[in-house]
Amino acid sequence: MVIRPLTYCREKDLIKYAEHKEFPIIPCNLCGSQENLQRQSIKAMLIDWDKKTPGRVEAIFKSIQNVSPSQLADRELFDFVNLPLDREGSREEYEFSEATVSSTNIDESMFIDVTNV
Secondary structure: OOOOHHHHOOHHHHHHHHHHHOOOOOOOOOOOOOOOOHHHHHHHHHHHHHHHOOOHHHHHHHHOOOOOHHHHOOOOOOOOOOOOOOOOOOOOOOOOOOOOOOHHHOOHHHOOOOOOO
16 A cells, blocks of 8 residues: 555645745655656646646546546456446437647646756
8 A cells, every 4th residue: 555645735835835844955866857757748737727727636636536446447356348238229429529639739838847946
């Protein structure tokens, strides 16, 4: 079991707390602070989401706390092979507009240099 209590804290709050307590900052290139990592892209995306839609990040975090075994696609946790399918009856159509997702539309100006924090 892994316990990560700081996952419940926003990074900006942790930074403020560390500054308040005057914790020494130890330079580290192992914790994801290097440039051009996926972690930096995700961080920039979350910051952008937070600006455009306040509360979105919290809603996503809350949603990953309420997961059932069948949603994990883990065959050891859920029997997908013997899952009964009911293909009888009518199916309702729904409207779907396709979204474009690309790793090339990330605004690099959103990246934060945490090497000197």
